[in-house]
Amino acid sequence: MVLRDLLLLLIGLLTASSAISQEIVNPKLKKYNKIGKLKVDTTFKQSYLDDFMVPYAEFSDLQNCRIKIKNKKLKTTMAARPNFFSVLLGKKNRRYVIVVNNDKNFEGVHLNDVPNKARIGLFAHELMHIRDYESRRLSGIMERGYQYLSKQGKIKVEQHTDSLTIAAGFGQQLYHWASYVLHDSDACEEYKAFKAEVYMSPVTILNQMEHHH
Ligand SMILES: [Zn+2]
Numbered sequence: 001m002v003l004r005d006l007l008l009l010l011i012g013l014l015t016a017s018s019a020i021s022q023e024i025v026n027p028k029l030k031k032y033n034k035i036g037k038l039k040v041d042t043t044f045k046q047s048y049l050d051d052f053m054v055p056y057a058e059f060s061d062l063q064n065c066r067i068k069i070k071n072k073k074l075k076t077t078m079a080a081r082p083n084f085f086s087v088l089l090g091k092k093n094r095r096y097v098i099v100v101n102n103d104k105n106f107e108g109v110h111l112n113d114v115p116n117k118a119r120i121g122l123f124a125h126e127l128m129h130i131r132d133y134e135s136r137r138l139s140g141i142m143e144r145g146y147q148y149l150s151k152q153g154k155i156k157v158e159q160h161t162d163s164l165t166i167a168a169g170f171g172q173q174l175y176h177w178a179s180y181v182l183h184d185s186d187a188c189e190e191y192k193a194f195k196a197e198v199y200m201s202p203v204t205i206l207n208q209m210e211h212h213h
Helices: 002-024 048-055 084-088 116-134 138-147 151-184 189-200 202-212
Strands: 034-035 036-039 067-072 078-082 094-100
Touching: 002 036, 048 116, 048 151, 078 084, 084 138, 116 138, 116 151, 138 151, 138 189, 151 189, 151 202
Parallel strands: 036 067, 067 094
Antiparallel strands: 034 036, 078 094
């Protein structure tokens, strides 16, 4: 009866392992959807993703980067940053994260309230941060981190990112975003004042767009 016992044991093991693997593929446990090298938090709204894909589809250089989009509590609407440890592993292993604010008490701009055209401008801007990081080595990425510690540094980085966005052909959408934040959003005055100081103004964006034609 040894063979029969072995057979039963084998069936038992197969049943148990299939039960375990069923638990692993349980949709509740699946955190990210994959679109090529892009990983998107499963809780990220489809309407946001549709807007994100408008600039993303244009930037073939960034489609080769490992980018993850996830929700998090932040002090801004969105942010793009390299994964610190991956930067130490060399350029080929670099990974990036785009974080989207899901803090309901945030007094700035909530992605949900932003009109599509402006949202596309914001996504294009975040992607340009990644293009900027991609053009830098470890020391250059550390320089960016250092610049973020002061307001003067922030102004430099954000204005540069805005010009990259215009050069990439998303000036019109960036203009909508900048003007929405300052004139139409429900953000508190303090936040608007900060935005006006650090980022390119709607008028400056229009002027820069003229220079690109
Ligand atoms: Zn930025």
